[in-house]
Amino acid sequence: MKGFLRSFTFALAGIRHVLRTQRNMKVHFAAATLAVAVGLFLHLSGFEWVLIFSAIFMVILTECINTAIEAMVDLVSPEYHPLAKIAKDCAAGAVLLAAMYALVVAGVILLPKLWG
Numbered sequence: 001m002k003g004f005l006r007s008f009t010f011a012l013a014g015i016r017h018v019l020r021t022q023r024n025m026k027v028h029f030a031a032a033t034l035a036v037a038v039g040l041f042l043h044l045s046g047f048e049w050v051l052i053f054s055a056i057f058m059v060i061l062t063e064c065i066n067t068a069i070e071a072m073v074d075l076v077s078p079e080y081h082p083l084a085k086i087a088k089d090c091a092a093g094a095v096l097l098a099a100m101y102a103l104v105v106a107g108v109i110l111l112p113k114l115w116g
Ligand SMILES: Nc1ncnc2c1ncn2[C@@H]1O[C@H](COP(=O)(O)OP(=O)(O)OP(=O)(O)O)[C@@H](O)[C@H]1O
Pocket: 022, 023, 070, 073, 077, 078, 079, 080, 081, 082, 084, 085, 088, 089, 092
């Protein structure tokens, strides 16, 4: 149980680091807050909330992985290297895809209700 709590504390420290250091997180956080506020206003169904939160968590999750890959690349390859570029660009691409997914989910669920 002690080992589990220790691992949990380290994982929380990692998430806190991402939230504090990644400038894109401010944009993600603002977008997520807006989506949740609009969702509350529109009285979304349970399934619609699951989709909205899956999009929010996907963005945070990919930012965590992106931050980990950036730190690892900076550690092992502080000089320019084409493979380091591929690693960082692919990690950033994952965040971009997650953000696009979030936009699609918000567009499909929220926009028709706001228009209606
Ligand atoms: N060691 C390296 N070798 C080759 N290209 C690199 C290297 N470090 C960074 N790059 C290139 O520069 C881009 C930006 O890298 P950087 O580390 O500044 O991340 P970032 O996108 O600014 O992320 P963040 O804003 O979250 O720190 C990378 O996507 C990659 O194309």
